Amino acid sequence: MKRIGFARIAQETNALSPVATTLRDFEASHYLEGDGLLAAVTAGREVAGLFRRVELAGFVAAARERRAEIEPVAIVSAWAPSGGPVSTACFETLEARLLDGVRRAHRQGGLDGMYLCLHGAMGVVGIADPESRLIRGVREILGGAPLVVSHDLHGNLTRARVEAADAIVAYQTNPHRDHARTGHKAGRIAIGAALGELRPEMAWRSLPLILGGGSTIDFLSPMRAVFRRARRAERREALAASVLMAHPWNSDPALGWSTAVVTDGDRAAAERLADELAELCWARRHHQPPEFASAGDAIADARRAWLRRKLGCVTIADASDVVTAGGPGDSTHLLRALLDGAGGMLTYCAIRDPQAVAAIWGRSPGARVALSVGGTLDPDSSPPLPIAGAIASKHDRRGFGRTVVLAVEHLRLVVTEGPAMAMRPAFYTDLGLSLWKADIVVVKNFFPFLLFFLPYNRKTLFVRTRGATDFHAAFGLAFDGPVHPRDAVDDWRPRDRARRGAP
Numbered sequence: 001m002k003r004i005g006f007a008r009i010a011q012e013t014n015a016l017s018p019v020a021t022t023l024r025d026f027e028a029s030h031y032l033e034g035d036g037l038l039a040a041v042t043a044g045r046e047v048a049g050l051f052r053r054v055e056l057a058g059f060v061a062a063a064r065e066r067r068a069e070i071e072p073v074a075i076v077s078a079w080a081p082s083g084g085p086v087s088t089a090c091f092e093t094l095e096a097r098l099l100d101g102v103r104r105a106h107r108q109g110g111l112d113g114m115y116l117c118l119h120g121a122m123g124v125v126g127i128a129d130p131e132s133r134l135i136r137g138v139r140e141i142l143g144g145a146p147l148v149v150s151h152d153l154h155g156n157l158t159r160a161r162v163e164a165a166d167a168i169v170a171y172q173t174n175p176h177r178d179h180a181r182t183g184h185k186a187g188r189i190a191i192g193a194a195l196g197e198l199r200p201e202m203a204w205r206s207l208p209l210i211l212g213g214g215s216t217i218d219f220l221s222p223m224r225a226v227f228r229r230a231r232r233a234e235r236r237e238a239l240a241a242s243v244l245m246a247h248p249w250n251s252d253p254a255l256g257w258s259t260a261v262v263t264d265g266d267r268a269a270a271e272r273l274a275d276e277l278a279e280l281c282w283a284r285r286h287h288q289p290p291e292f293a294s295a296g297d298a299i300a301d302a303r304r305a306w307l308r309r310k311l312g313c314v315t316i317a318d319a320s321d322v323v324t325a326g327g328p329g330d331s332t333h334l335l336r337a338l339l340d341g342a343g344g345m346l347t348y349c350a351i352r353d354p355q356a357v358a359a360i361w362g363r364s365p366g367a368r369v370a371l372s373v374g375g376t377l378d379p380d381s382s383p384p385l386p387i388a389g390a391i392a393s394k395h396d397r398r399g400f401g402r403t404v405v406l407a408v409e410h411l412r413l414v415v416t417e418g419p420a421m422a423m424r425p426a427f428y429t430d431l432g433l434s435l436w437k438a439d440i441v442v443v444k445n446f447f448p449f450l451l452f453f454l455p456y457n458r459k460t461l462f463v464r465t466r467g468a469t470d471f472h473a474a475f476g477l478a479f480d481g482p483v484h485p486r487d488a489v490d491d492w493r494p495r496d497r498a499r500r501g502a503p
């Protein structure tokens with residue numbers, strides 16, 4: 001019987017957000033250890049309230065397929081929503097719990113391998129490339145036993161990570177839909193290597209490219225052909241073929257798109273495929289993300305779309321304050337424009353403001369209140385906005401914290417204590433706000449909402465104001481040289497070789 005450990009420490013960091021991510025954010029969202037973790041994963045409630053079966057469920061399924069030979073050993077799993085940099089103390093606590101857990105499992109029954117699920121775009125105050133430190137720490141305990149790592153498609157590959165892991169695999173979908181499949185793939189590689197059936201060989205490339213590929217959706221042009229090529233490679237010649245499109249607000253000098261290919265014992269094939277995928281990505285660098293409208297133009301557009309509003313709703317995505325990309329969620333720019341310009345259209349929107357929630361939590365539904373909301377977490381991006389309205393309802397929800405719905409003229413404003421993660425219909429419908437009645441619904445998300453809102457959404461508008469998730473704001477971060485599209489880059493290969501330490 002071979003024992004293979006599994007663990008997760010995952011958060012996606014937006015270096016431009018001033019809202020630090022602390023241990024409380026992990027513990028309030030998802031934190032499990034040992035038997036409790038295995039039970040939750042097995043029961044299909046891996047990340048309670050958010051994900052039923054994701055990477056660890058995929059890994060455990062791979063282990064169950066070989067139940068006579070493989071015992072999965074649960075170590076620890078911690079996940080927090082996207083946000084600002086993780087505090088040093090939080091990181092070191094999670095790191096210690098991970099490494100203590102691995103050490104204990106190794107001492108008690110031995111470990112013949114390990115699967116480590118990391119986001120790949122975690123940033124920590126004062127610690128460069130923190131995820132490589134986690135991989136190296138596990139490697140030191142494991143010795144030569146196989147260590148397989150998975151990343152989100154927005155993760156960043158670095159030389160230190162590649163050198164410490166036997167294999168790194170990433171999602172192949174955006175919006176992400178293959179979490180469990182990715183964990184299963186990682187599991188099969190770790191299991192195969194532990195049983196001596198496979199000999200993973202990994203090759204990778206790193207591109208000085210932070211924005212490209214148009215909408216970056218895997219099933220739409222121009223990225224469709226790239227992900228098809230990766231999937232075809234997995235059917236024929238590779239154990240895993242990954243294309244990582246980077247989180248542009250992740251502060252790492254060696255940030256960029258990357259590719260990683262793992263084969264069974266064929267180094268040359270892995271190199272060839274990683275290179276081919278990198279060329280396919282580079283050829284798509286000039287497809288930049290769409291230009292987004294101003295708030296005023298989007299509201300005028302929504303007003304003209306009266307038939308679509310009647311048949312469903314118009315969805316406006318606040319691209320400058322995308323909570324699922326680490327935005328603070330407290331921007332008032334779009335809210336102010338909706339108050340001023342969307343009169344007569346029933347509009348649902350969300351804002352994070354713990355102080356405002358605390359100030360009115362004691363009041364009863366129906367009470368009239370006047371207060372200012374937003375602009376407190378990230379005061380440099382937007383100012384607080386004074387509003388007056390009535391309390392429609394109050395809720396205490398896991399993940400969002402205490403929540404107050406305010407009726408402010410034609411707006412139904414959802415004020416949250418925790419992250420204002422307006423991405424799924426349930427964010428509003430769980431509060432009694434019917435999407436069939438709304439004219440305009442605001443989301444703070446880039447793409448996944450397009451799938452979730454499919455039954456209701458009749459028109460999508462992206463708005464750019466000013467905030468932590470503006471694409472161009474990422475250009476102000478520090479890089480190890482010129483990066484496309486901020487700078488002119490003729491050839492990706494010299495930087496790739498420098499980042500990999502290749503001759």
Ligand SMILES: [Zn+2]
Binds near residue numbers: 153
């Ligand atoms: Zn992602």
